[in-house]
Amino acid sequence: MRAIVIAVGSELLNQERLDTNSLYISRRLREKGILTDMKMVVGDNREYLSWVVRQACKRAQIVITTGGLGPTADDLTREAVAEALRKEMIFREEIVAIIRERFRLMGMAMPETNTRQGFVIEGAEVLPNPVGTAPGLFLDTEPCRVLLLPGPPAELQPMFDAVLEARIGPLSRFHVCSAVMRIAGLSESEADARLTAALGRIANLDVTILASPGLIEIRLMGRSRKDMAEAEEAVTIAADRVRNEFARHLVTEKEESFAAAMLGRLRERDLTLAVAESCTGGKLADCLTDVPGSSRSFLGGVVAYDDALKRDFLGVSQETLTRFGAVSAETAAEMARGIRKRTGADIAVSITGIAGPGGATPQKPVGLVYFHLHTADGDVGQRRLMTGDRGVIKIRSVHYALDMIREYLDGRA
Amino acid sequence: MRAIVIAVGSELLNQERLDTNSLYISRRLREKGILTDMKMVVGDNREYLSWVVRQACKRAQIVITTGGLGPTADDLTREAVAEALRKEMIFREEIVAIIRERFRLMGMAMPETNTRQGFVIEGAEVLPNPVGTAPGLFLDTEPCRVLLLPGPPAELQPMFDAVLEARIGPLSRFHVCSAVMRIAGLSESEADARLTAALGRIANLDVTILASPGLIEIRLMGRSRKDMAEAEEAVTIAADRVRNEFARHLVTEKEESFAAAMLGRLRERDLTLAVAESCTGGKLADCLTDVPGSSRSFLGGVVAYDDALKRDFLGVSQETLTRFGAVSAETAAEMARGIRKRTGADIAVSITGIAGPGGATPQKPVGLVYFHLHTADGDVGQRRLMTGDRGVIKIRSVHYALDMIREYLDGRA
Numbered sequence: 034m035r036a037i038v039i040a041v042g043s044e045l046l047n048q049e050r051l052d053t054n055s056l057y058i059s060r061r062l063r064e065k066g067i068l069t070d071m072k073m074v075v076g077d078n079r080e081y082l083s084w085v086v087r088q089a090c091k092r093a094q095i096v097i098t099t100g101g102l103g104p105t106a107d108d109l110t111r112e113a114v115a116e117a118l119r120k121e122m123i124f125r126e127e128i129v130a131i132i133r134e135r136f137r138l139m140g141m142a143m144p145e146t147n148t149r150q151g152f153v154i155e156g157a158e159v160l161p162n163p164v165g166t167a168p169g170l171f172l173d174t175e176p177c178r179v180l181l182l183p184g185p186p187a188e189l190q191p192m193f194d195a196v197l198e199a200r201i202g203p204l205s206r207f208h209v210c211s212a213v214m215r216i217a218g219l220s221e222s223e224a225d226a227r228l229t230a231a232l233g234r235i236a237n238l239d240v241t242i243l244a245s246p247g248l249i250e251i252r253l254m255g256r257s258r259k260d261m262a263e264a265e266e267a268v269t270i271a272a273d274r275v276r277n278e279f280a281r282h283l284v285t286e287k288e289e290s291f292a293a294a295m296l297g298r299l300r301e302r303d304l305t306l307a308v309a310e311s312c313t314g315g316k317l318a319d320c321l322t323d324v325p326g327s328s329r330s331f332l333g334g335v336v337a338y339d340d341a342l343k344r345d346f347l348g349v350s351q352e353t354l355t356r357f358g359a360v361s362a363e364t365a366a367e368m369a370r371g372i373r374k375r376t377g378a379d380i381a382v383s384i385t386g387i388a389g390p391g392g393a394t395p396q397k398p399v400g401l402v403y404f405h406l407h408t409a410d411g412d413v414g415q416r417r418l419m420t421g422d423r424g425v426i427k428i429r430s431v432h433y434a435l436d437m438i439r440e441y442l443d444g445r446a
Numbered sequence: 447m448r449a450i451v452i453a454v455g456s457e458l459l460n461q462e463r464l465d466t467n468s469l470y471i472s473r474r475l476r477e478k479g480i481l482t483d484m485k486m487v488v489g490d491n492r493e494y495l496s497w498v499v500r501q502a503c504k505r506a507q508i509v510i511t512t513g514g515l516g517p518t519a520d521d522l523t524r525e526a527v528a529e530a531l532r533k534e535m536i537f538r539e540e541i542v543a544i545i546r547e548r549f550r551l552m553g554m555a556m557p558e559t560n561t562r563q564g565f566v567i568e569g570a571e572v573l574p575n576p577v578g579t580a581p582g583l584f585l586d587t588e589p590c591r592v593l594l595l596p597g598p599p600a601e602l603q604p605m606f607d608a609v610l611e612a613r614i615g616p617l618s619r620f621h622v623c624s625a626v627m628r629i630a631g632l633s634e635s636e637a638d639a640r641l642t643a644a645l646g647r648i649a650n651l652d653v654t655i656l657a658s659p660g661l662i663e664i665r666l667m668g669r670s671r672k673d674m675a676e677a678e679e680a681v682t683i684a685a686d687r688v689r690n691e692f693a694r695h696l697v698t699e700k701e702e703s704f705a706a707a708m709l710g711r712l713r714e715r716d717l718t719l720a721v722a723e724s725c726t727g728g729k730l731a732d733c734l735t736d737v738p739g740s741s742r743s744f745l746g747g748v749v750a751y752d753d754a755l756k757r758d759f760l761g762v763s764q765e766t767l768t769r770f771g772a773v774s775a776e777t778a779a780e781m782a783r784g785i786r787k788r789t790g791a792d793i794a795v796s797i798t799g800i801a802g803p804g805g806a807t808p809q810k811p812v813g814l815v816y817f818h819l820h821t822a823d824g825d826v827g828q829r830r831l832m833t834g835d836r837g838v839i840k841i842r843s844v845h846y847a848l849d850m851i852r853e854y855l856d857g858r859a
Contacts, residue, residue, distance in 0.1 A: 046472060046482050048656050048665075051464055055487075059459060069459050070494060074468075074485040081483060081505070088501055092494070243461050252461075308749075314735025315728030318749040322727025325803055325836060333755040336721075336731040338746035342789060346748065346759060376755060390738055423738060 034067045034205050037093040039085060041101035041110050042184060043076035054099045054182075054189055061197055066207025066256050067095070077107040079116070086117035090177040095201060097193075100184030102167035104147040110181055111170070115154045118174065122152045128159060132166045157181075160196055164188045171196055178204075208261040211254040212268050214275050216282040217247060217291065217436045224249045224279075231278035237267040246425050247432025248284065248291055251275055284439060291435045292320040292327075298442050299330040299380070306438070307378035308334035309347050309368040311359065311385040312402060317431045332376050337368065347371030360385050362403050362414050369407035380441065381407045382434050386419075388426045402430050406437045413437060447480045447618050450506040452498060454514035454523050455597060456489040467512045467595075467602055474610055479620025479669050480508070490520040492529070499530035503590040508614060510606075513597030515580035517560040523594055524583070528567045531587065535565045541572060545579045570594075573609055577601045584609055591617075621674040624667040625681050627688050629695040630660060630704065630849045637662045637692075644691035650680040659838050660845025661697065661704055664688055697852060704848045705733040705740075711855050712743040712793070719851070720791035721747035722760050722781040724772065724798035725815060730844045745789050750781065760784030773798050775816050775827050782820035793854065794820045795847050799832075801839045815843050819850045826850060 038059060040052035052074050059069040070093060075082050082101075089096045101110030115122050129143075129151035136143040153159055153170055160169035160182075167183040169192045180196060182189045216224060221244035228242060228251060239254040253271045255264035276283065285294035299306055308317050315336045321327050335346045340359050343349040348371040349364055357363040365383050373381030386402025393399045400419040405412065417433060419426045451472060453465035465487050472482040483506060488495050495514075502509045514523030528535050542556075542564035549556040566572060566583055573582030573595075580596040582605050593609060595602045629637060634657035641655060641664060652667040666684045668677035689696065698707035712719055721730050728749045734740050748759045753772050756762040761784035762777055770776040778796045786794030799815030806812045813832040818825065830846060832839045 044654075046485065047476065048654050049469055049473065050656065051466070051469065053464070056462055056464065060462065063460065070489060070491075071498070072459065072487040076483060078483075084505070085484070092497070241457075241461050243463065307755075310728075312735075313732075314740075315723075315731030315747070315749065316735075318728030318751075319726075319732045319840075322725075322729075322749070322751065322801075323837065323840070327727075328751055328805075331751055333749040333751035333759075334728070335748050335759065336728065336735070336746040338731075338735060338741055338744055339789070342720075342746040345788060346746075375758060376752070388735075392741075424736065427732075427736070 034094045035070045035092070036062050036067055036095045036097060037071045037073070037089040038069055039082075039089060039096065039098045040072070040074045040184075041077065041082060041098055042074075043107075045074045045100075046076050052099075054184065054186060057186065057190060058097055058099070058193060061193065062201075063254070064209055064211060065197065065202040066205045066209040067201070077101060077109055079109040079113045082109060082113035083116040086114050086179070090117065090179070093177055095178045095180065095204075097180045097182065099182050099189060102150070102169070102181060102183045104144070104149050104166065108149070111152060111154060114170075114172075114179055114181060118154070118172065118179065121155045123155050124151050125153055125159070126151065128153065128168055131161075135166060160192055162188055162192060164191070169196070171200060173200070206258055207256045208259070208264045209254060209256050210261065210264045210268050211252060212272050212286065213288055214251045214253070214272065214279070214286050215284040215291070215294070216249050216251065216279045217284050217432060217439065218282045219249065219279075221249060227278055228275070231274050232271055233274075235267055235271050237263055238271050240271070246421060246429040247436070281443070281445070290320065290324065291432055293324040295435050295438050295442070296321065296324050296327050296330050302442070304379040305330055305332050305377075306380045306382070307332045307372045307376040308434075309372040309381065309383040310334060310336050311338060311343070311368070312388045313384045313427050313430050313434075314338060314388075316427050317382070317384065317434055320431055332378050335372060343368060346375075348374070358397070360387055360397050360401060360403060362405070362416060365403035365405035366407070366412065366414055369405040369412075373407050379408060380438060382438060383407075384430050384434050386426070386430060388423045390423065400426055402426070402433070404430075404434055404437055406441055408441065410441075413441070447507045448483045448505070449475055449480055449508045449510060450484045450486070450502040451482055452495075452502060452509065452511045453485070453487045453597075454490065454495060454511055455487075456520075458487045459489050465512075467597065467599060470599065470603060471510055471512070471606060474606065475614075476667070477622055477624060478610065478615045479618045479622040480614070490514060490522055492522040492526045495522060495526035496529040499527050499592070503530065503592070506590055508591045508593065508617075510593045510595065512595050512602060515563070515582070515594060515596045517557070517562050517579065521562070524565060524567060527583075527585075527592055527594060531567070531585065531592065534568045536568050537564050538566055538572070539564060541566065541581055544574075548579060573605055575601055575605060577604065582609070584613060586613070619671055620669045621672070621677045622667060622669050623674065623677045623681050624665065625685050625699065626701055627664045627666070627685065627692070627699050628697040628704070628707070629662050629664065629692045630697050630845060630852065631695045632662065632692075634662060640691055641688070644687045645684055646687075648680055648684050650676055651684055653684070659834060659842040660849070694856070694858070703733065703737065704845055706737040708848050708851050708855070709734065709737050709740050709743050715855070717792040718743055718745050718790075719793045719795070720745045720785045720789040721847075722785040722794065722796040723747060723749050724751060724756070724781070724796075725801045726797045726840050726843050726847075727751060727801075729840050730795070730797065730847055733844055745791050748785060756781060759788075761787070771810070773800055773810050773814060773816060775818070775829060778816035778818035779820070779825060779827055782818040782825075786820050792821060793851060795851060796820075797843050797847050799839070799843060801836045803836065813839055815839070815846070817843075817847055817850055819854055821854065823854075826854070
């Protein structure tokens with residue numbers, strides 16, 4: 034089973050808008066052992082779309098379209114697919130009745146244009162849309178099945194999940210299981226080399242590695258034609274080897290952010306955190322507070338961009354600022370001590386550096402960042418020279434600071 | 447002239463990685479009056495890719511591939527395109543000489559595998575790559591031209607810009623010019639309706655509207671087959687009407703973020719800013735400090751997530767917290783006054799609310815956010831009920847706070 038995903042909508046071609054539905058669909062298909070061979074984005078043009086669907090059906094066993102199922106004249110996916118498969122359109126009054134009832138419950142009259150959504154392709158199974166008006170369609174045709182889904186992710190995802198379980202998944206000849214592991218504190222090339230060596234050859238296993246600044250994700254997927262046990266065994270063996278090789282670097286084995294993983298561990302141990310940021314400018318606090326429930330462990334912090342704030346809010350001495358500069362190990366240390374003293378947090382972390390492009394000196398280049406972690410157990414200071422542009426230096430520094438917290442919680446800092 | 451863009455690389459299909467090159471390419475093409483009809487992502491499979499290129503050449507006048515030009519065995523774009531166009535591969539020693547020299551300058555010997563990059567498609571123009579080893583190729587064939595570019599954006603962009611100016615742009619039958627305007631403080635549907643009414647019918651004009659939480663972008667594009675003056679006239683008329691209609695909402699007429707636009711205006715007037723954030727958790731400071739040179743106007747702020755920080759760092763009284771709660775107009779006002787008093791900033795802004803999913807009460811639902819702006823000229827408080835999930839409420843609140851600064855700078859707050 035091979036799939037092609039077609040996103041329909043001129044706005045995906047002509048505006049700065051990315052098709053993200055295909056990521057969701059191809060990931061979920063992969064979990065069932067079905068690989069995506071191609072993704073496409075096509076505008077709202079019936080003839081063009083019909084041609085694309087016809088070509089796609091020659092190559093894949095399942096073609097999935099997203100978008101273009103709405104009630105307006107530029108929603109053309111139904112007609113285009115019917116044309117591609119040389120099938121008729123049939124009007125189903127009961128679909129319109131459901132849509133009409135939907136509007137009635139919202140206290141509105143159904144606009145006449147929505148009757149268009151009552152037209153379906155002959156032989157198609159109608160997939161209910163609990164969130165919106167556009168029903169999905171599934172054509173269980175040979176040699177290629179075609180699935181039509183609406184574009185809004187909130188409508189698409191539950192509909193796709195249902196049809197995947199009931200109709201598409203059972204067609205896969207593979208049993209699949211997967212695991213994700215995220216590690217930090219290593220370069221991508223070092224992680225890659227060590228991963229390859231540590232895993233060796235494992236039957237029925239696919240491995241992918243995906244690096245972002247300061248965080249590396251390892252995805253393990255077991256695939257077996259025989260049974261699920263064989264697939265699970267491959268993942269279990271691989272996960273053990275990864276855990277062993279990267280014990281000192283493991284951030285999480287869940288689909289969660291670095292900040293979420295650290296907040297989880299702080300909560301387990303009933304510890305609180307406060308931060309003092311200069312060059313990251315609030316990004317560390319922002320990442321932490323993106324996590325629901327973060328207020329249980331994260332007290333807050335100071336964005337001490339200006340030196341006066343480092344002095345007045347954090348108690349960094351003017352002498353330190355004058356003698357060593359705002360970007361220095363000494364200032365970082367006083368920032369961390371200051372925020373911990375004034376908030377009473379168990380763990381305090383500070384970041385000060387030069388994110389660029391301006392602000393560098395011969396002694397202090399762009400990318401130079403000092404970190405400091407201060408707790409009742411003592412102090413750890415770090416100096417790093419980061420590469421990348423301003424945005425990359427900020428996110429890399431945030432991940433590095435989180436990694437110092439990880440090291441501390443692991444008992445190594 | 448219609449274009450199809452094909453991104454090559456299994457990592458774009460099988461990992462959570464989006465093709466962003468096509469956004470850049472289709473935007474730049476559009477600026478020359480060339481529209482993109484389709485975007486595709488295909489894995490590293492020679493036969494498949496060759497089939498896709500052959501089909502694409504049947505529909506478009508220009509086909510652009512990105513990626514798959516490296517030296518390894520899974521870099522197959524050159525061979526696949528040659529196969530699609532039924533052309534031979536030719537070895538060009540001088541290309542290898544340039545790559546060898548590149549390695550030499552880095553003090554390294556060229557790996558033998560890089561000689562593969564010396565093979566080019568017969569009749570192709572070789573496009574130099576000043577940043578990497580993979581040269582691009584341009585086939586000036588009828589009826590469809592084919593352009594092969596490397597995948598890394600830092601290599602692709604300058605190469606594409608050069609070939610667009612020299613080879614592709616001149617083929618367009620359109621003269622094109624464009625303008626961007628960003629507005630705030632309106633819902634998308636209201637902005638859309640007012641825009642349509644205000645613009646009326648303008649010849650040679652394309653308009654697109656793109657909404658993100660709290661910020662709406664209007665793109666005006668003039669296209670003329672006759673001359674540039676006609677295209678420019680369309681944009682000038684449209685821009686005047688947009689300025690007129692949305693005078694009270696205009697954020698910027700540049701390709702810059704909301705935060706960058708406000709920092710620019712603060713700098714012009716030599717004003718400083720400090721912020722006190724609760725529910726946005728540092729995102730406002732983060733957006734401000736994403737802008738290079740922000741330290742000239744932005745002093746910093748406090749992320750007062752915990753109530754104790756609101757009290758100790760911002761001087762919010764315990765009585766206010768107890769009587770009105772942390773999410774209240776009174777607390778917001780004291781937060782703004784506190785941060786201004788303690789930093790000496792000209793403008794202070796505070797945000798406190800419930801980003802969800804937890805923390806709501808019957809009186810204070812998820813999405814309730816209080817804002818306060820405090821300056822020497824006085825105070826403005828606002829209460830808003832925001833929709834969306836935690837992430838959306840955070841970014842919408844950030845944009846709303848920036849909009850209060852805009853109103854103040856415009857003399858309306």
